Amino acid sequence: xxxxxxxxxxxxxxxxxxxxxxxxxxxxxxxxxxxxxxxxxxxxxxxxxxxxxxxxxxxxxxxxxxxxxxxxxxxxxxxxxxxxxxxxxxxxxxxxxxxxxxxxxxxxxxxxxxxxxxxxxxxxxxxxxxxxxxxxxxxxxxxxxxxxxxxxxxxxxxxxxxxxxxxxxxxxxxxxxxxxxxxxxxxxxxxxxxxxxxxxxxxxxxxxxxxxxxxxxxxxxxxxxxxxxxxxxxxxxxxxxxxxxxxxxxxxxxxxxxxxxxxxxxxxxxxxxxxxxxxxxxxxxxxxxxxxxxxxxxxxxxxxxxxxxxxxxxxxxxxxxxxxxxxxxxxxxxxxxxxxxxxxxxxxxxxxxxxxxxxxxxxxxxxxxxxxxxxxxxxxxxxxxxxxxxxxxxxxxxxxxxxxxxxxxxxxxxxxxxxxxxxxxxxxxxxxxxxxxxxxxxxxxxxxxxxxxxxxxxxxxxx
Ligand code: FAD
Numbered sequence: 056x057x058x059x060x061x062x063x064x065x066x067x068x069x070x071x072x073x074x075x076x077x078x079x080x081x082x083x084x085x086x087x088x089x090x091x092x093x094x095x096x097x098x099x100x101x102x103x104x105x106x107x108x109x110x111x112x113x114x115x116x117x118x119x120x121x122x123x124x125x126x127x128x129x130x131x132x133x134x135x136x137x138x139x140x141x142x143x144x145x146x147x148x149x150x151x152x153x154x155x156x157x158x159x160x161x162x163x164x165x166x167x168x169x170x171x172x173x174x175x176x177x178x179x180x181x182x183x184x185x186x187x188x189x190x191x192x193x194x195x196x197x198x199x200x201x202x203x204x205x206x207x208x209x210x211x212x213x214x215x216x217x218x219x220x221x222x223x224x225x226x227x228x229x230x231x232x233x234x235x236x237x238x239x240x241x242x243x244x245x246x247x248x249x250x251x252x253x254x255x256x257x258x259x260x261x262x263x264x265x266x267x268x269x270x271x272x273x274x275x276x277x278x279x280x281x282x283x284x285x286x287x288x289x290x291x292x293x294x295x296x297x298x299x300x301x302x303x304x305x306x307x308x309x310x311x312x313x314x315x316x317x318x319x320x321x322x323x324x325x326x327x328x329x330x331x332x333x334x335x336x337x338x339x340x341x342x343x344x345x346x347x348x349x350x351x352x353x354x355x356x357x358x359x360x361x362x363x364x365x366x367x368x369x370x371x372x373x374x375x376x377x378x379x380x381x382x383x384x385x386x387x388x389x390x391x392x393x394x395x396x397x398x399x400x401x402x403x404x405x406x407x408x409x410x411x412x413x414x415x416x417x418x419x420x421x422x423x424x425x426x427x428x429x430x431x432x433x434x435x436x437x438x439x440x441x442x443x444x445x446x447x448x449x450x451x452x453x454x455x456x457x458x459x460x461x462x463x464x465x466x467x468x469x470x471x472x473x474x475x476x477x478x479x480x481x482x483x484x485x486x487x488x489x490x491x492x493x494x495x496x497x498x499x500x501x502x503x504x505x506x507x508x509x510x511x512x513x514x515x516x517x518x
Pocket of ligand 1 (some may be wrong): 294304309407414436445447
């Protein structure tokens, strides 16, 4: 008998999961494939999830357990260091193969390589698969064989390649009951998702989120279908307007791998409007590009990609706690930014245009380090992503590889006039924006802009 243990990480889905399909080839009966999710909060360099992402993960695991059960695959839940846990679990369950989908962060790759060695040393088969990106980071190279640092040529190279069509979930192996009781009888517990304590308790700041999100695999497919059928055709001219509700809101499903980028890419093939189809697929390209950068520059969540920015006089929040607190609370006195920051707190999501506006306000007008804003987003976004978050923050800050030029400082008032001219978005989140209760702006936009530009000029030595 062959028993395969599939180690789930950022691929929390049954369908279009190459590793599960490979395991299915060796399996005959329920329980021949076991899934395991290990909450790992202590491996140095692997970022523990923020609060909002943990909330999403809890629901995602419940959904995964159900979907896998329908395929005859039990899902085990563990907490701790995978390096010790996985080999022990393979031994306890009599698994002779261990599979997983590859990760691309520096510390994650190191851990996975160590686990692979350990398993192989014990005579087990350990195999990894590609399942979370359109193309793995090392497969797209410049003509000289190096990484891309600029999006446009990266995208050109990526979009010329074939994207394999998505595949179904593995054929069901049968009813689970017997195999799970055999496991428990042999002393292997399934483990409770509740034991991971992923959900907020006192206060339960997410109590309204189940009415906003359906963080299940089926919920992801439903969102994808609805977007493609009803919204995607107007993506080209509506996606930039935060009040239009014209973007897909698929980011958290992609973050946790409840949808594969291949599934999303191929569904987008049905979008009748060519420009909308290309623009939407290009955004998936930005997601791959972020991971391409993180793979090649693993320090980017912590360090400026352009070293000249190491001398930029950004403040840390402790030097100006009131300003930073006002920013996080959506009390900056700039309605578009405040709407975004309040949307983020209330829903775990913020529209991309407003992410750029709020980030620029923090980093350029309020003079606070991008790392502080990035950490806030990391804790509050349901789609908080180890690559996309720091890459986009560095893009706005100007310190990234393919960053917005430093003098591009988003003016939140002008952005409001352009992208929320009728206050549709602002009215939802900042209903008091035109009343006396609303705070005065935290900074003078012109003055703070001039200061930021002078600091940048000084940094370059041309001030
Ligand atoms: P859509 O417009 O429908 O786009 C489709 C998909 O493409 C998204 O679901 C996402 O997976 C991907 N995508 C779109 N824009 C980007 C982008 N600029 N970079 C990378 N991928 C993109 N996205 C995250 O997934 N996680 C993050 O932690 C994150 N942090 C961000 C921080 C800042 C400061 C900024 C400016 C952007 C950040 N983004 C992040 C990118 C982007 O804002 C979100 O992906 C997008 O708003 C999600 O909404 P959507 O699914 O409706 O996007």
